[in-house]
Amino acid sequence: MSEQDGRQAPTTQRPANDDKEAWKAYWNAQGQPWRTQPEIDPERQEELKRCLATEPDIEKGTYPFKDMKLSRADVEWLLATLENGRGPVDWEDKSQRNRKGLDLRGADLSQKDLSGLPLACIQGGLTSDEWLYATHEQSNMSVVQMGKADLVEAQLQGTDLYKAQLQGAHLAKTQLQEAHLVKAQLQGADLRDAQLQEAYLTAAKLQGADLRAAKLQGAHLVEAQLQGADLRRAELDGVGLYKATLSYEKYGSALLTDIRWGEVNLAVVDWTTVKMLGDEHLAHQTKAVADYGAAVRANRQLAVVLRDQGLNEEADRFAYRAQVLQREVWRRQHRYLKYVGSWLLWLLAGHGYRPLRSILWYLAIVIGFALTYYTFGHLSLWPPDAFVYSLTSFHGRGFFLALKESPLCTTR
Secondary structure, eight states: OOEETTEEOOOOOOOSSOOHHHHHHHHHHTTOTTOOSOOOOHHHHHHHHHHHTOOOBTTTTBOTTTTOBOOHHHHHHHHHTHHHHTOSOOTTSGGGTTSOOOBOTTOBOTTOBOTTOBOTTOBSSOOHHHHTTSOHHHHHHTOOBOTTOBOTTOBOTTOBOTTOBOTTOBOTTOBOTTOBOTTOBOTTOBOTTOBOTTOBOTTOBOTTOBOTTOBOTTOBOTTOBOTTOBOTTOBOTTOBOTTOBOEETTTEEOBOTTOBOOSOOGGGSOGGGOSSOHHHHHHHHHOOHHHHHHHHHHHHHHHHHHHHTTOHHHHHHHHHHHHHHHHHHHHHTTOHHHHHHHHHHHHHHGGGTOHHHHHHHHHHHHHHHHHHHHHHOTTOOOHHHHHHHHHHHHHOHHHHHHHHHSGGGOOO
């Protein structure tokens, strides 16, 4: 019998076989709806109990489940028996946030289905106090292996996952508030809609990670590697991006369409390395009008935010890219009048962002006509006279009269 909300739950008979559906109903009746697997046999329970008795030693790299492969059923049993049956940490109960979760340092959970599990405050690496004084080898020995693990909708708030191996892990809609993911390996991880508020992602490897619509308010992304990461629709209000890397030739640039920038200091990012946003690169790959439109929007949105922060040169660069991409949108939409007009503006002045181009056109026209007058003119003008005649034709005689009457040209 278990008690929930002041009422007694009906007794459910313990399944006698490995019928997963029957076990799910049984665990739900026991107030443990996150359990989905049949309970491990007594022999496995005794083995895990012996492991739990192991005293962690950072210097020797000794941990309860070091180099041990754990299944979902193992983790479920460990959670249920945590602290003599008290059960997993309930992050919603603030009084429990100082509890220590499972010590999974050094364990191998690669490719395991851990979705929906209450894993708040687990230890999957050294804490911030420990790794500051640990050697490189010691910190590596404590790392939990979770590559390609399914952690969808899992509760990982307040976890210690220093250097955790999470490459390609499925973390969509996962609760990671205040998690410590310093130097975590998250390349190619799926973090769509993940809750990462105030998470510590300092120097985290997020190349190619999918962070679409992720909630990153107040997160620490100092020196984070975000090359090729998909940040579309992510919420970055208050994020620390000091020395964060958004672009690299191997991985490309991050995708930034429809980001909620909020109070983010973009002056700390080296924008000179970002030659092209990932949104534009994607559009060139797919050739889809919608993707070109998204790339236009991403460049314009970034330009506005940069200009608001006084970064005008960087803003001009992305505003120019937006104009170039908009011309491609009009071409693909068969709006040829707008396309030709945009192309002419680009040719003459680079949409106003390439003023030197206008000067070069001016010189080309004047010199071109001077050569024409010299070569084909019936007045047989010498080159200097042909050049003056070209200037006069371009500006009108009033130009030279005004120049002659100018105080700068008046002789004393």
